[in-house]
Amino acid sequence: MSADTTTPAKVPPPRQAPPPPPVAKKPPRDRASGGAGAPWLLLAPCLLILGLVLGYPLVRLVTLSFQKFGQSQLWGFQPAESVGFDNFTKVLGDSEFWAVVVRTIVFAAGCVIFTMVIGMLIALLLQRVSGWVKTLINIALVASWGMPIIVATTVFKWLFDADYGILNALLSKLPGVEMIGHNWFASGPQGLAVIMLLVVWGAVPFVVITLSAGLTQVPQELEEAARLDGAGAWGVFRYVTLPILKPIIVMLTTLSVIWDMGVFPQVFVMRNGHPEAEFQILTTYSYDRAFVVNDYAQGSAIALLTVLLLLGVVAVYMRQMLKIGEVE
């Protein structure tokens, strides 16, 4: 293999100290197992699965969005014809679509920010509380994390129920507040705020648990050294903890953006499978077009636009991730 000449220099990529090339000591057989083919062999099963069940449908999604594809094409009565950019011009020219886009972005941004900030605060808090409080919080977090989204959604629907919901009953106990019978889902913004709360409640445990695992890796010595040098709590956090946690934080934020832009069951189940116009976000809007209006092509076009929008949002993080990847 021609790669053999290059592998010795590549196999042990120097971590922090590039100057001394640590090649000399390696026995030759390691070079062979670390040859150019090995990583691809390791990757093969993963790429195969992703290619088949994610790659192919993705291509199909793109072709669908350029076709006319309704009921008759689904059942095979008519072949799908190409219609060029018709689906896209229709979608982009629709003012409702743009309202949905703005709503989705505001909703997702709110979810991500609240999730990350609350998650970080709880992770830090966990380090400071006594063991038994930590156990209690962990139980609560694990319980809410383990809750299937559809269960959590129904529980929240029950909590926020207009007539028998516990929240309205509790709020009404406050002096001067009369909330019994208040319908939280009468207006879009209020209803989506409730759904945001539900999303954040479900997302925080994962953030806390991951960050807590990361926090155990922050060397105590470093924190103590910083404290001895006169750093306060904020200083230690900002200049010691945060930089060490940065890769985890970036990963969590990226995932949160992806997940919160893709929120679906929460809205879908909360509105009993038929979200009103005021509750439509991109995912439900696409679903609605495809499976309610039976215009699969337009649904695909909206889904594709969502993907493109997401590409823009996450491109920034991707660049940062790759930068981190290089450092490592």
Add this chain to the structure above:
Amino acid sequence: MSTLTTPVRAPGTTSGSTPVRRKSKAGWNLLGLLVFVTAGFPVYWMLNTAFKPAKDAIDPDPSVLPTGLTLSNFSRALDIADFWGPVGRSLIVSLAVVLIGMVVGLLAALAISRFAFRGRKIVIVGILAVQMVPLVAMIIPVFLLLNDLGQYDRLTGLIITYLTFILPFTVWTLRGFIVNIPKELEEAAMVDGCSRTSAFIRVVFPLLAPGMVATSVYGFIQAWNEYLYALMLLSQKNQTATVWLGNFTTKHGTEYAPMMAGSTMMAVPIVVLFLLVQRKMAAGLTAGAVKG
């Protein structure tokens, strides 16, 4: 900057006499209890509703404390539709997804974290990119694909589909765990005469185990909790546990108390499983390995 900001927040960390420290600990604990109550309330209320008489569940002035203990909601939940079939199917799907996902994912994570090779960056970008595809967007083409493969309404079809959702995350998370294990440990083993493979098995793998447990638990939960694809890719007779919960909502409204009982039955095993592995996760990944 640091000199400017530090004095402001300093009081929180005064490492002075013990009474002060104990006092601040009590403050943190109080805050912690508040977090516990807030985060745990929905779960508590689910349990509370599940065990209280159905009549009390629709009391306009509900009592926050339990009003009685009955299992009638549970028997009603089991009556509404077959429970064990869906649970069995959910278990098969989730376990298969986790087992395959961990093996395949670990191999891929090793490749992108421990090897420098041409195209590594493209693979990383690719794995990150596929995570960004909203799952809802894929339902139409995935349905058409599985239909073509004769996998509609089959558990294998659902397993393959879930695998693609869970793999990118698994690879990415495992990669994060692997790069946190100092390469020097492996290199030291290799200097001492281990091959690359045995260095991995003897040194990296034990350190990676907690991370793998955490990742598989997460994958399991994801697969168990998935709703939309289970709803769309399987027919009514093959429904999984999450879809089974939909049986409580009919045209006539939702039977909340039995539904909370059903939710309890589904959530409790997962939560128990979670609590068991939680300790392993908390053990820390490389703690002790470097500090020695």
